[in-house]
Amino acid sequence: DTGVSQDPRHKITKRGQNVTFRCDPISEHNRLYWYRQTLGQGPEFLTYFQNEAQLEKSRLLSDRFSAERPKGSFSTLEIQRTEQGDSAMYLCASSLTDRAFLNTEAFFGQGTRLTVV
């Protein structure tokens, strides 16, 4: 098991373009999170999935953001019509929940650094 994998590691895009990031969680991890982190701040919750179901989406996530996790395996995060304020590190994490669907430890990927110019 190689851990949580994210692709690409870096993305530079022009304002107004669409971008898509991919996250491959640790196999058998049923919970997958997306976070955004800007310099000097903690990871900011965006959304999470339990298997293929998207259970919660942050109010911070505008309509330009969409995430999917088809078949409960990898996940994609798409940002449409990117803005300069979207520049950040996008982190994915996965965890295995227990029988009560409660959290065990979450493991992070290396992140995708997005720069919007």
Next chain:
Amino acid sequence: QQPVQSPQAVILREGEDAVINCSSSKALYSVHWYRQKHGEAPVFLMILLKGGEQKGHEKISASFNEKKQQSSLYLTASQLSYSGTYFCGTVTTDSWGKLQFGAGTQVVVTP
């Protein structure tokens, strides 16, 4: 609701001790501690569960005060490798699935 961490930063000499605090305005189910080095992903250190015991990881340990809805991380006899930013992540009893992070505490250990 994000947890609040204190202090924002601490500078230590090798071998010194430090305490990082994490507090929540909501009832906690669990607290997760992570360390992040510059340009890297956060790395899991330990998890403390409601009603659980104090945990340890090398010379880093943590406690969970359910009454005060607080957790503290103890860095004992700090080593240079302990430098980084420490984040607490919390799961509250009214939001089981979501792990919310504090703003972080930057720790610098000098020789």
